[in-house]
Amino acid sequence: MLGIDDPLVWLAYILCPAATGLSLLWGLYHWNENDERLEPEDRQWAQEEREVENEL
Amino acid sequence: MQYSGSVGLFDIIVILVYLLVIGYLGWLGYRGTRTAADYLLAGRSAHPVLMALSYGATFISTAAIVGFGGIAGMFGMSLLWLTFLNIVVGIFLAFVWLGEPTRRIGHRLGAHTFPELLGRRYQSRAIQIFAGVLIFLFMPLYAAAVLTGGTVFAVAQFGLDFDTALLIFGLITAAYVIAGGLKAVMYTDALQGLIMVLGMLVLLVFTYSSLGGVTEANRYLTDMANLVPARLQAIGHQGWTAMPAIGWGDHRYDLWYTVVTAIILGVGIGVLAQPQLVVRFMTVRSRRELNRAVPVGAVFILIMVGVPYITGSLSNAWFAQHGPWLYGRVVANLEADGRRATVELMRQEGDGRWRPAINEPSGKANTVPLIVETRRTVRDIDNQPLELVTGRSVSIVYAKGKADEVIPTYITSALPRWFGLLFFMTLLSAAMSTLSSQFHVLGTSAGRDILEQLQGGHRPPSILVVRLAIILGLILAVSISHSVRQEYVIARFTAIFFGLCAATFLPAYIGGLFSRRVTRAGALASMIVGLISSVFWLLLVKTREASAIGLVQWLTNGKTSLLMDVPNWPEVDPVVVALPLSVITLMVVSAFTPKPEASHLQKCFPLFS
Numbered sequence: 001m002l003g004i005d006d007p008l009v010w011l012a013y014i015l016c017p018a019a020t021g022l023s024l025l026w027g028l029y030h031w032n033e034n035d036e037r038l039e040p041e042d043r044q045w046a047q048e049e050r051e052v053e054n055e056l
Numbered sequence: 057m058q059y060s061g062s063v064g065l066f067d068i069i070v071i072l073v074y075l076l077v078i079g080y081l082g083w084l085g086y087r088g089t090r091t092a093a094d095y096l097l098a099g100r101s102a103h104p105v106l107m108a109l110s111y112g113a114t115f116i117s118t119a120a121i122v123g124f125g126g127i128a129g130m131f132g133m134s135l136l137w138l139t140f141l142n143i144v145v146g147i148f149l150a151f152v153w154l155g156e157p158t159r160r161i162g163h164r165l166g167a168h169t170f171p172e173l174l175g176r177r178y179q180s181r182a183i184q185i186f187a188g189v190l191i192f193l194f195m196p197l198y199a200a201a202v203l204t205g206g207t208v209f210a211v212a213q214f215g216l217d218f219d220t221a222l223l224i225f226g227l228i229t230a231a232y233v234i235a236g237g238l239k240a241v242m243y244t245d246a247l248q249g250l251i252m253v254l255g256m257l258v259l260l261v262f263t264y265s266s267l268g269g270v271t272e273a274n275r276y277l278t279d280m281a282n283l284v285p286a287r288l289q290a291i292g293h294q295g296w297t298a299m300p301a302i303g304w305g306d307h308r309y310d311l312w313y314t315v316v317t318a319i320i321l322g323v324g325i326g327v328l329a330q331p332q333l334v335v336r337f338m339t340v341r342s343r344r345e346l347n348r349a350v351p352v353g354a355v356f357i358l359i360m361v362g363v364p365y366i367t368g369s370l371s372n373a374w375f376a377q378h379g380p381w382l383y384g385r386v387v388a389n390l391e392a393d394g395r396r397a398t399v400e401l402m403r404q405e406g407d408g409r410w411r412p413a414i415n416e417p418s419g420k421a422n423t424v425p426l427i428v429e430t431r432r433t434v435r436d437i438d439n440q441p442l443e444l445v446t447g448r449s450v451s452i453v454y455a456k457g458k459a460d461e462v463i464p465t466y467i468t469s470a471l472p473r474w475f476g477l478l479f480f481m482t483l484l485s486a487a488m489s490t491l492s493s494q495f496h497v498l499g500t501s502a503g504r505d506i507l508e509q510l511q512g513g514h515r516p517p518s519i520l521v522v523r524l525a526i527i528l529g530l531i532l533a534v535s536i537s538h539s540v541r542q543e544y545v546i547a548r549f550t551a552i553f554f555g556l557c558a559a560t561f562l563p564a565y566i567g568g569l570f571s572r573r574v575t576r577a578g579a580l581a582s583m584i585v586g587l588i589s590s591v592f593w594l595l596l597v598k599t600r601e602a603s604a605i606g607l608v609q610w611l612t613n614g615k616t617s618l619l620m621d622v623p624n625w626p627e628v629d630p631v632v633v634a635l636p637l638s639v640i641t642l643m644v645v646s647a648f649t650p651k652p653e654a655s656h657l658q659k660c661f662p663l664f665s
Contacts, residue, residue: 003274027351034343
């Protein structure tokens with residue numbers, strides 16, 4: 001099928017777009033879930049991260 | 057070979073415009089809220105497409121496109137299993153399973169680098185310094201792979217010699233890295249990601265359409281199995297749409313262990329412990345952003361690694377149908393009707409007579425598979441009659457036996473010059489986005505993880521020291537790229553780095569995220585065992601690397617591997633041995649050493665306390 005005789009290579013050829021499709025569906029299904037509030041530790045981390053980047 | 061040959065004014069203008077746009081976006085990044093940390097500080101989220109493209113552009117480099125694409129040109133579509141792992145492990149598992157705990161623990165412990173995450177999780181300065189040193193020492197190897205990937209294409213596209221192309225490519229990326237690329241500006245990464253996608257899509261459409269469609273192209277490639285060069289058939293190559301022969305105890309299974317253990321497993325799993333990717337998880341706002349990045353990231357990876365592996369393999373079909381003519385003397389017929397044969401390549405002298413074309417490095421006659429088109433009688437160098445056949449061969453023949461040159465040779469031979477320029481932009485983008493992250497990590501490892509910790513963690517290292525470390529890393533990467541020019545060196549350097557990261561960091565990293573029982577001693581022992589066993593295997597067992605380094609020949613009076621007499625072991629990648637050893641060490645040492653303090657565990661895992 002698809003011009004590929006070896007079942008293992010054929011499977012990989014099919015599984016690549018299939019895994020991408022499932023990832024797409026998974027992402028869309030969970031699109032609006034788990035939007036968490038920013039904690040003080042998150043802000044503190046981001047502030048420090050900006051300083052680390054600026055140092056570079 | 058129909059190389060495009062020279063650098064034109066148009067090429068220079070396009071490259072300059074590209075660099076100016078990247079420079080402008082970088083400047084915008086300095087002015088406003090354009091880095092991931094800026095978004096987080098502003099309480100907003102980077103657009104998921106932006107975030108995923110930025111992650112993907114860091115993930116995928118010239119090593120994947122040119123290096124592994126070239127490997128696919130030589131070994132075939134079995135490499136699509138690596139694409140599958142890159143999507144499932146490198147995107148889905150990484151984002152869904154590791155992303156959130158990494159972000160959460162990283163923020164709680166105030167970690168900003170991967171070594172710092174490990175060090176703070178295990179309350180160990182030694183772990184942080186150890187990880188920092190390892191990254192500082194080995195990251196230049198991976199950076200060299202990225203540089204070589206861009207350089208070999210510049211050689212083919214612009215007709216430059218390797219050293220000049222390396223210098224130009226190195227200078228452009230160094231200027232970008234030092235002048236601003238380090239500040240992980242998401243807009244530049246995203247633009248680079250978009251250019252990469254565009255380049256790959258054009259390549260895919262061109263390749264399949266020039267070969268008559270998907271099924272026709274694949275079928276043609278499948279039917280070329282008997283054209284696999286003899287030296288590859290001898291190690292188990294069964295065709296470009298077939299897995300290598302599987303078995304144990306015979307050299308005809310060697311290729312399976314190279315493809316499956318080093319390329320597919322080593323790189324496919326190693327991505328989870330890539331320092332420059334792990335730190336990206338800490339820059340997102342919430343689990344929602346990680347979820348949203350999954351679909352875009354998966355599509356991006358499918359295109360960025362699926363396309364080069366498919367087109368790399370199919371380049372064999374393109375050269376067999378459209379490649380430049382080759383001339384030879386039949387050594388053996390591969391088919392009864394003589395339409396396919398193994399030939400000794402011939403070249404014509406100025407006086408019209410024909411002599412064997414000698415393979416320069418080996419000094420031997422160049423024997424290759426050929427699809428025979430015509431036969432005629434000519435005179436050889438001794439003025440004797442010679443039946444000369446004309447025909448076409450497979451990619452690796454046109455790439456002069458070097459897998460790294462398969463993709464550049466295919467693109468400069470098969471596609472119009474404007475695409476070569478677009479592809480160069482693609483590679484420049486892939487190299488810049490990856491190199492900037494690599495040197496960001498290298499700089500922070502040298503400064504924050506090594507020097508600052510050695511000074512007791514009291515004051516940050518001077519900017520000058522960090523910059524010197526980055527420049528040293530760059531010089532090291534360019535030197536490695538300049539000195540080591542062996543067969544498929546890009547993919548091998550990448551596989552070595554990914555395998556080392558997997559064996560050394562992965563058990564301690566995952567254990568640190570999910571287990572309250574893993575101890576400081578367990579983590580450090582696991583990292584040391586992972587590193588030592590990987591290095592031992594590379595120096596003394598894995599033939600290609602061991603023989604190139606030379607220690608094993610010195611110790612054993614000329615053997616290229618300690619296990620040279622046991623077929624297949626010398627082809628097995630270190631990760632297959634080192635990763636299980638590292639995992640076992642983590643579990644055993646943790647079982648017999650004191651548990652971490654309860655207060656520290658509560659800080660790391662508050663929900664479970």
